[in-house]
Amino acid sequence: MLGFFLISRRRGCGAGHLPMTDSYPLPVARIGIIGGGQLARMMVKAAKRLGCTCVVLDPTPASPAGQVAGHQIVGGYHDADKLRELAAVADVLTYDLEAIGTETLFELAREGAVIHPSPQVLATIQDKLVQKQFLEAHGIPTADFVEADAITPETFAAFGYPLVQKARRGGYDGRGVAVMRDAEAFARNLPVPSLLERFVPAAKEIAVLVARGTDGDCRCYPLAEMWFRGEENVLDLLLAPADIDPAIAQTAEDIALRTVRALGGVGVFGVEMFVTADGEVLVNEVAPRTHNSGHHTIEACVTDQFEQHIRAVLGLPLGSTEQLRPAAMINLLGAPGYKGRGTINGMAAALAIPGVCLHLYGKASTSPFRKMGHVTVLDKDLQSARAKAERVRDLIEIIGEEKL
């Protein structure tokens, strides 16, 4: 079956974006997913809808995605043997996080494995310094930066405050980012290889989800507006479509498309951006995967980001990104001060509100600000969706059994 699959994939797309061989032995494909978190969990659900089977690689047994896939290899994302084990049982490999050993992925690709987005794209993005250099080299507007060759008060002061220190690798959900307004904040420095970035006083943070198919076809979702928790820099509230000037929205969309075309990968990409008070659009970072800013697409768009990603990596035509209703989304974060097995309070009260769609990720334990689930609210207009989402945020609490 693998042979057939690769041949039909290699034939790629003919006229009108349709594969030349429109015939698939069932299951349509065996998809190997590196990373078993919530993004992979939602990807598995979409893949199964399209008649695929999934295998997940994750170090935590019964990971959120492993539970849904029904087939998990327990192992680390840098473990060459486990990555090979996954590749051996999959027709196509993809991932839900950046922190993967790319050396093994490059080897597998050389041996003929189909990996989307490509190891080259992942290698460029997973090191935030290399990513910024890539953006700069391709004329994509982004905040000024330097490599932090030493983590000392002097090097930080020489770059100048306010600044943002970012770990080159391994950061996510604001872990690996330190916003420093002045020299006193140097005490909170991250003792790891880093870059320093100019602090951007953003009026808004937005994200553009872009899907790119194997034939180069690119599609943007309507822009989403992101609001972050001040201290933790983790996404708190998302509104879509974003309430911004149409000319700025067009600029943002153009920049996002240029970015993804320059990278050249296949799949869904999340392009995070700052919009400054005077309307300047700067790329913050790019995620080579489905993205938190697209969770609402499950209920609000014709083709959700997870199905879109599966379509892309299988070389199938991309679906419509049209948004059918305004949507607000909140992340359900673990309550501060607790860890361990979680309890959700306020679930019934939240579900009693019309338009509320609840997603829980099946994580065995909670910790402060850990993403445990999300809620999307659809409504006739953005403001009422937002009001309901904020009510849900007050109603639902996820508490761990151990007090910290």
Ligand SMILES: Nc1ncnc2c1ncn2[C@@H]1O[C@H](COP(=O)(O)OP(=O)(O)O)[C@@H](O)[C@H]1O
């Ligand atoms: N240069 C910057 N200026 C102002 N705020 C920033 C800057 N860089 C990051 N932030 C804030 O920190 C958040 C997380 O940073 P980001 O680089 O996106 O890391 P992560 O990989 O954790 O998402 C951003 O969404 C934004 O709110």
Ligand SMILES: [Mg+2]
């Ligand atoms: Mg980010």
